[in-house]
Amino acid sequence: MSTGPEKAYFGRRYMLSASHRLHTGALSAEENRAAFGKCNNPHGHGHNYAVQVLVGGPVDPETGMVVNMVMLDEAVRARVLDRFDHTNLNLDPLFVNRVPTTENLCRAIFELLDGSIEPARLEQVRVEETENNFFEYSGE
C-alpha cells in the first residue's frame, strides 16, 4: 500500500434557534396527537439546536489543517444558519412534505452542506435538539 498524507477529522459546533411543529397531513388530528404528543401543539414550540459538523480528509502539509475553519464557518453560515436560524422550520420548502423532526433536520443539513467544503469530505452531521437527545447522519 502506498502512503500519503495522514487522514484526520475536524469537528465544529454551531448553534441555531428555530421553532417547529411535528404534524403530518397523512394522519388525522387525533392520530397526529397520538404520534407526536406535545410536539403536535398547533402553535409550535422552539429549541436551541446544536449542530456538530464533522469533516475528514488529508492534513494539508502546508497548513496542518484538514479544512480552514473560516471556510467551514462560511459554508455553514451561508447554507444552514442563514436558512434556519430564527425561523419556523415548518415554513421552509424542505419541510413542506417532510415533518421537521430532528432526524429530518439532521439529514437536510447534511445534504445542504455535502460537497461544499472540498477537498475535505463531509463525514457526519449531528444535531442535538436538547441536551438529552441527538441525531446523527453520515449520508448512508
Added chain:
Amino acid sequence: MILLTRRATFSASHYYWNDAWTAGKNEQVFGRCANRNGHGHNYTLEVTVAGEVDPVTGFVVDLKWLKDVMEREVLAAWDHRHLNLEAPEFAAAIPTTENIAIAAWKRLEPALTAAGGARLNRVRVYETPEIFAEYRGPQEQVLTPGVVDRGGR
C-alpha cells in the same frame, strides 16, 4: 469488542506559522492564530481504546493505568508548555488541532501496543468546547488526493 474512552485536560500555548510563507500570507491564512506572541487553550484529550472485556476483571483496560499512560506520554510533555517552542514534534509541524491529535496518537500508541490487549482506536482533541480534531490511525492514510482508504472498515 468494547470501546472505552478516558478524558484528560491540559493547558498550552501555541501559534500558527509556516516559515516557508511571507508574514502577509501567514496572517491571511491563519488570521489571529498567526500572532507570534502566541495564545493558549484549555485542551481536552479523549483517548478511546478498543478491546475485549477481561473475564476476570471485567475491564477492557485498567482506567488508572490508562490515566497514567496519558499523563506520562502526553500531559508531561505538553501541559503548561508552549507547543511550538517546547514540544519536539512541533518544531517542524504547525500545532493545529489536527496535528496535535496525530501527535498524541504517536505518543500513546507505542505504550498501548507494548502492553498488549486493548488497541488504540481514536484520539480526539478539543481546542475549545466547539472545536475538535480526531485521528483514527495510519490505516486511514489517504492514498491519492480525494480518495480515502477505509481499510475495509
